[in-house]
Amino acid sequence: MKVNAYTTLDLVDAVVKGHDFETESMAVVNATAERDDPDCVRLQFELDNMTETHLPAHTETLELTPEQARTIAADLEKHAVRVEEAHDTQSAGDRSDA
Amino acid sequence: MAKTTGTAETRGELTAEDVSYVYPPYAVVMVTDVEHWKDELYGTEIRDEIERFAEEGWESIPEDERDAWFERFKWFGLYHQRAGQESYFMLRIGPPSGVLEPGQFRRIVELADEFSRGPASNPEFGNGWLDVTTRQAIQLHWIRLEDIPEIFERLEDVGLSTVQACGDSWRNIVGCPVAGKDKHEHVDAGALATELNETFKQNEAHSNLPRKWKVSVTGCDEGCGQGDINDLSFEPAEKELDGETVTGYNVRVGGGLSRNEPRFARDIDVFATPEQAVDVAGGLSALFRDHGDRENRYNARMKFLVDEWGPEKIRETLQAEYVDFDLETAGDDLRESYSYNAGDADGKHDHVGVHEQADGDFYVGLNVLVGRIGVDDAYEIADAAEEYASGEVRLTQRQNIILTDVPDENLDALLEETVFEEYSPDPHPFQRGSIACTGTEFCSLSIVETKNRQVRYARWLKENVKLPEGVEDFHIHLSGCTASCAQPQIADISLRGMKTRKDGEPVEALDIGLGGGLGENPQFASWVAERIPADEVPGAIANLLENFAAARNGKESFREFVIDRDDDELADLIEPEETDYNDPYMHNTKRTWYPYAEDDDLEASPAPARADGTPIPSDD
Numbered sequence: 001m002k003v004n005a006y007t008t009l010d011l012v013d014a015v016v017k018g019h020d021f022e023t024e025s026m027a028v029v030n031a032t033a034e035r036d037d038p039d040c041v042r043l044q045f046e047l048d049n050m051t052e053t054h055l056p057a058h059t060e061t062l063e064l065t066p067e068q069a070r071t072i073a074a075d076l077e078k079h080a081v082r083v084e085e086a087h088d089t090q091s092a093g094d095r096s097d098a
Numbered sequence: 099m100a101k102t103t104g105t106a107e108t109r110g111e112l113t114a115e116d117v118s119y120v121y122p123p124y125a126v127v128m129v130t131d132v133e134h135w136k137d138e139l140y141g142t143e144i145r146d147e148i149e150r151f152a153e154e155g156w157e158s159i160p161e162d163e164r165d166a167w168f169e170r171f172k173w174f175g176l177y178h179q180r181a182g183q184e185s186y187f188m189l190r191i192g193p194p195s196g197v198l199e200p201g202q203f204r205r206i207v208e209l210a211d212e213f214s215r216g217p218a219s220n221p222e223f224g225n226g227w228l229d230v231t232t233r234q235a236i237q238l239h240w241i242r243l244e245d246i247p248e249i250f251e252r253l254e255d256v257g258l259s260t261v262q263a264c265g266d267s268w269r270n271i272v273g274c275p276v277a278g279k280d281k282h283e284h285v286d287a288g289a290l291a292t293e294l295n296e297t298f299k300q301n302e303a304h305s306n307l308p309r310k311w312k313v314s315v316t317g318c319d320e321g322c323g324q325g326d327i328n329d330l331s332f333e334p335a336e337k338e339l340d341g342e343t344v345t346g347y348n349v350r351v352g353g354g355l356s357r358n359e360p361r362f363a364r365d366i367d368v369f370a371t372p373e374q375a376v377d378v379a380g381g382l383s384a385l386f387r388d389h390g391d392r393e394n395r396y397n398a399r400m401k402f403l404v405d406e407w408g409p410e411k412i413r414e415t416l417q418a419e420y421v422d423f424d425l426e427t428a429g430d431d432l433r434e435s436y437s438y439n440a441g442d443a444d445g446k447h448d449h450v451g452v453h454e455q456a457d458g459d460f461y462v463g464l465n466v467l468v469g470r471i472g473v474d475d476a477y478e479i480a481d482a483a484e485e486y487a488s489g490e491v492r493l494t495q496r497q498n499i500i501l502t503d504v505p506d507e508n509l510d511a512l513l514e515e516t517v518f519e520e521y522s523p524d525p526h527p528f529q530r531g532s533i534a535c536t537g538t539e540f541c542s543l544s545i546v547e548t549k550n551r552q553v554r555y556a557r558w559l560k561e562n563v564k565l566p567e568g569v570e571d572f573h574i575h576l577s578g579c580t581a582s583c584a585q586p587q588i589a590d591i592s593l594r595g596m597k598t599r600k601d602g603e604p605v606e607a608l609d610i611g612l613g614g615g616l617g618e619n620p621q622f623a624s625w626v627a628e629r630i631p632a633d634e635v636p637g638a639i640a641n642l643l644e645n646f647a648a649a650r651n652g653k654e655s656f657r658e659f660v661i662d663r664d665d666d667e668l669a670d671l672i673e674p675e676e677t678d679y680n681d682p683y684m685h686n687t688k689r690t691w692y693p694y695a696e697d698d699d700l701e702a703s704p705a706p707a708r709a710d711g712t713p714i715p716s717d718d
Binding site: 002 | 538543544
C-alpha cells in the first residue's frame with residue numbers, strides 16, 4: 001500500500017489474533033474510493049508485515065456500499081464519543097483524587 | 099503539541115501521487131477533474147493566464163478554481179507549496195541532461211538570491227538556496243506568483259526554461275551529464291537529449307499525456323543515465339546493419355519507482371540509430387498518449403501499460419501504428435560494464451572527483467550534500483567555474499554538480515578555493531552517498547522531514563562509523579514517502595518515511611531497505627525493517643555496518659552480502675538504538691507550517707502573503 005501524507009492513518013495499533021497466536025502490531029488504514037465513477041467505498045488495511053511471522057505480507061480491502069460506509073462511520077462516531085467520555089470521566093476522577 | 103499520527107479527517111487519495119515532487123494544493127481532487135481541466139486549457143496557453151494572475155496578485159485566483167489552476171501551472175514548472183505555505187510556489191528549471199551552459203548557473207543563483215527567500219530560515223541552510231534534484235533539474239522555493247513573469251523572462255534571456263518541468267508531459271530529459279566530454283562515451287547522448295528536448299517541448303501533439311513521461315538518454319559505458327527507472331530509456335548499443343557496425347541505442351520502456359510499485363524498464367527489442375531515435379521516442383510518446391489510462395491516474399504511468407500489454411505488444415503496436423520504417427531488433431548493449439550507482443561493480447559509481455575529459459581538460463565533480471547549495475556558496479562556485487574553467491556547470495542524478503573544461507594548469511588553483519572544502523571533489527563516503535528528497539519542508543506528500551535529517555545523519559555517521567575495509571562507495575537514500583523521489587529502492591540503505599510510537603508519543607520513523615542498486619542486473623532494495631524511530635536510525639546503520647564487517651565473506655560487497663541473505667536474517671543485523679545523535683524533527687512535521695520555524699504551528703503560518711510578504715488575513 002502506498003503511504004504518504006494523504007493516507008488516512010499511518011499509525012494504528014493493531015492486534016492480530018488466530019487460533020494459536022496473538023500478536024500486537026501496527027497498521028496503516030486508508031479510506032478511499034475509485035477516482036472515476038466509483039462503485040464502492042474502500043476501507044484498506046495493511047498490517048506491518050516485515051517482522052510479523054504468522055501471516056504472509058498482504059493488504060485487506062473492504063468494499064463497502066455507501067450505506068455500509070455510513071453505518072461504519074456512525075458506529076465509529078458513537079464509540080469514539082463513548083471512549084472520550086470514559087476518558088473525561090477518568091480524568092475528572094484523577095483530578096478529584098489529587 | 100502536534101496532532102497524533104494520521105489526521106482526523108479522511109483525506110482520500112490524492113491526484114499527484116507518483117509525482118517526483120508534489121504540492122497538491124487543497125483537499126481531495128478527482129482525477130476526472132484533472133483530465134477535464136487539461137481538456138479545457140493546457141500547454142503553452144497557460145502562460146498568458148499565469149501572467150494575468152501575476153499582474154493581479156494571489157487573491158485574483160478564485161478560491162474554487164485554485165486546484166485547476168495549480169494543476170495547469172505545473173506544466174510551466176510551478177508547484178504551489180503545501181498547506182501552511184499558501185501563495186508560495188516551487189519553481190523547477192530542467193536543463194536537458196543537466197547541462198547548464200556558461201552564464202546559466204549564475205543566472206539561476208541570481209534569481210534564487212533575489213526571489214527565493216522565505217518567511218523563516220532553515221537552521222542548516224539559512225534562507226536563499228537552490229536544490230539540485232535527482233532528475234538533473236534545479237528547484238527554487240518560496241517563489242511569489244507576482245515575481246514569476248520576471249523570473250521567466252530572465253531565464254529565457256539566457257536560454258533556460260521551466261516548460262514541462264512538471265505536469266503530464268515530457269519532463270526534463272535526463273542523461274549523461276558529461277556527454278560530449280566523457281572518455282567513457284560511445285554515442286553522443288547530449289546531442290540526442292537536446293534534439294528530443296527541442297522536438298517534444300511545447301509540441302502540441304505531446305503536450306497532454308495521461309501522466310508524466312520521463313525519458314533518459316545514456317551514451318556512456320557506465321550507465322549514468324539511470325535509464326532503468328525511466329518511462330523511456332535509450333541505452334548505448336551497437337548493431338551490424340548492411341555489413342557495417344552502427345552505434346546507436348537500445349530501447350527500454352516502463353521503468354519507475356513510485357506508488358510502492360517499482361519497475362525496471364523493460365526491453366522491447368528495438369535498436370534505433372541516432373537518426374531514428376527521435377521518431378521512436380515520438381512513436382512511444384504517442385502510443386502512451388493514446389493508450390495510457392486516463393481514467394485512473396494511479397494506473398496511468400507507462401509502467402502499468404507495459405505490465406498490461408507486455409513488451410512484445412508495445413513493440414508490435416509501435417511498429418504497426420507509430421513509425422513508418424522497419425524497426426531493427428536490439429543490438430549489443432554495454433550493460434555489462436555499468437557501474438553508476440551499481441553497488442558492487444568496478445568503475446565509477448558517480449561523477450564526484452577529478453576526471454580527465456576526452457579532450458585532455460578535466461571535469462571536477464563536486465559533492466553537494468542532499469543537493470542544496472546556499473546562494474553565497476553558489477556565487478563562489480559560479481565565480482570559480484568562470485575563472486578557472488569554461489563556466490559550464492552540469493547537474494547529476496546524484497544531486498551533485500560538475501564543473502567541466504578545467505585545463506590541467508588551472509586544476510590546483512580551482513581546488514584551492516575554500517568553497518570546495520564543503521562542496522568537495524573528495525568527500526567522505528557517507529556524505530558522497532547521501533540523497534534526500536524535499537520532505538515535509540515543502541512537499542505535501544511527505545510524512546517526515548528529510549533534508550536536514552539526512553545532513554545530520556551524514557555528519558554523525560562520518561564522525562562515528564568506520565566503513566568496512568574496501569567499502570568506498572556507500573549510498574543512503576532518504577525519501578519522505580512511497581512516491582520515492584530520492585530513489586530509495588536503488589541504494590545500499592533505503593530509508594522511507596513512516597510513523598511510529600515511542601515512549602507513548604507518535605514520532606517520525608523510517609522503514610529500512612537494503613541492497614538496492616542499478617548496474618547490469620539492477621535490483622530493488624529489500625525492505626527489512628519497519629517504523630524505526632528516526633533518532634535510532636544512525637545507531638541502526640552503525641550496528642548494521644559492524645555486523646556486516648564481522649560476517650562478510652572476505653571482501654564481499656554490501657550488495658552481495660544482502661543478496662546472499664533472507665530478509666529475516668538481514669532484519670536481525672539491524673539493531674536500532676539511541677546514540678548521541680540528536681534529532682530535532684521527531685514531532686509530526688507534516689502538521690507544521692514550516693518545520694524549523696520558532697512557532698511551527700499551522701495556525702502561526704504567515705501564508706498566504708502578498709507580493710511584499712505581508713500576510714493576507716483570512717476571511718473568517
